[in-house]
Amino acid sequence: MTCLSNVRGSWMLAGFALLLGCAGCSQVGSATSKETPVAAAEIPPSASAEEHPMFEAAPAEGQEFNKLTAAEERVILHKGTERPFAGEYTTTKDPGTYVCRRCNAVLYRAEDKFESECGWPSFDDEVPGAVRHVPDRDGSRTEIVCKNCGGHLGHVFEGERFTEKNTRHCVNSVSMKFYPEGKTIPPMIKAKDLDVP
Secondary structure, three states: OHHHHHHHHHHHHHHHHHHHHOOOOOOOOOOOOOOOOOOOOOEOOOOHHHHOOOOOOOEOOOOOOOOOOHHHHHHHOOOOEOOOOOOOOOOOOOOEEEEEOOOOOEEEEHHHEEOOOOOOOEEOOOOOOOEEEEEOOOOOOEEEEEOOOOOEEEEEEEOOOOOOOOEEEEEOHHHEEEEEOOOOOOOOOOEOOOOOO
């Protein structure tokens, strides 16, 4: 009985440590609602959502951003976070390209994706000029958003030594759409110029 308790305690400690290690990616918790079951992407927004409200991006004249589900809106527009290990691309290893789910801007290439075991898709590089880095006011984290439409992607971390590039983009699956190699990527839906750096 003691052995079983020690093993159970060790697993609980390991799980807690894993969540702490990725706490920078999200505010992991549970959202409750009697009306609707909690979906994978319906975790309350992180503190940075108040510190850095969503950029008011609008599509360029004559264009319309892709329609989003309620779960996608919660993450992309309101800076929510998916539950760890629940996203559809967490373990995807196929060659291809990841684009912004809201505007189709090319964000990441599959060759830059790696297994970090943090519970969210991880990339050690971005497509040049595709992602904006927004430091939190307290300096503890750096949010990453689509440079075209301002949609929330996740957070970026440096110095963890997962790869030679020493960078981890911790990205919500729901913020992206994956196009396997050889599939046509739809054109980017251009946003009106955002008045941000």
